Amino acid sequence: MQNDNIKCGLTRKNNSYFVDTIPKEAYVWCEKNWKHDDNEHIHARSQLTFVEEGYQYFHIENKIHLVPQHHVIWIPSEKAHKITSEAQTVELMVFLFKTVFPEDFYQDVHVFAAPPVLKEMLLYASKWNKVLAENDEQDIFFRAILRSLPNFCKESNGLEIPVPADKRLIPVCQDISSNFKYHLNIDSLAEKAQMSVRSLQRIFKHETGITLQKYLQLTRILKSIELIDTRQYTLSEIAYKVGYQSLSAFTASYFAVMKTKPRNIKSQGVSS
Incomplete structure (x- = not known):
């Protein structure tokens, strides 16, 4: 994240809300040595985060979700959250989707280990890191990831501490x-x-x-x-x-x- 007003291609509109003018249906934002702040924020896009290295805590409503290495977290749009971590190095891949499928799965927070197939799909998608131009292959590939998430999810309810x-x-x-x-x-x-x-x-x-x-x-x-x-x-x-x-x-x-x-x-x- 280059500065305090830009996060994953999203621009801070006020203290807690981020917006974007990116026309693409979905895109990916990868960061080495991820830097974060402790501010709770909201954005209109749904978010899939893959922790490639390190770990992250996601504070959402009355729970603190741990997302260890090689796990993913799904966060619906308009869901307030903040992230914290004491990991030495954090490498994240953040996928942001403008629209999602209507199933209930996409309306709730989910944390689960990325099975080998999903992990390889996410790593392959890193070739489109921060690419905001239209790309037919990317659009189809990201839609396939999104469509497959409910089948990959094996809920890890143990990775959360209630508040x-x-x-x-x-x-x-x-x-x-x-x-x-x-x-x-x-x-x-x-x-x-x-x-x-x-x-x-x-x-x-x-x-x-x-x-x-x-x-x-x-x-x-x-x-x-x-x-x-x-x-x-x-x-x-x-x-x-x-x-x-x-x-x-x-x-x-x-x-x-x-x-x-x-x-x-x-x-x-x-x-x-």
């Missing part, structure tokens, strides 16, 4: 995020929320759809992904850093959330 609307629960979430290495202290969390333990557990589950223990698990796995991205630690070291007493316990928890086993190669070339 409760009840303000009493915000200190609870902040405490878990700061002390994820340790076991939950339910009494202390209830005190922070100024409610009984029973009420905290009930209200938290109602607000977020998950238990406090599940929230802790998700937080630990998201933190582990950040550590894996640094390539500074073995998986055993990461397991202990995020609160697990053994590599096997960490691997089982990671698999339960991510549906795949953690993989890591330290920068020194040591495999784990």
Whole structure:
């Protein structure tokens, strides 16, 4: 992104809304060493983002979606979102579509691992990076990607952390995020929320759809992904850093959330 007023070919109209005068039905915008800001924004085009390297957090409504390497996120048009990341390097491919098909799939946010066929299609499409002139092959190819997305999608609901609307629960979430290495202290969390333990557990589950223990698990796995991205630690070291007493316990928890086993190669070339 060349400056604060241009994002993926879109021009900032006001503090949060981006517009474009590009006549093309769809185009792709690739960036090496992606730079972002923390501002929530909206645009009229639907967005498919493929994370080629690193990871991104997408803050959308009351959820924070993690999009790791080789995953995609679909964001419908007019859906407010912002992105954050602590990854050392982020490489993204952003596909922007003016119109989409009428199926329900295209009206909701989806995060999923890009299967090999979709990944190859997206990488092939990079040859049209920032090409805004009309191109028949590109138009047909991008429409095929768009049409195929519902078939490629295997929902990864585990890659999101809910944000409760009840303000009493915000200190609870902040405490878990700061002390994820340790076991939950339910009494202390209830005190922070100024409610009984029973009420905290009930209200938290109602607000977020998950238990406090599940929230802790998700937080630990998201933190582990950040550590894996640094390539500074073995998986055993990461397991202990995020609160697990053994590599096997960490691997089982990671698999339960991510549906795949953690993989890591330290920068020194040591495999784990």
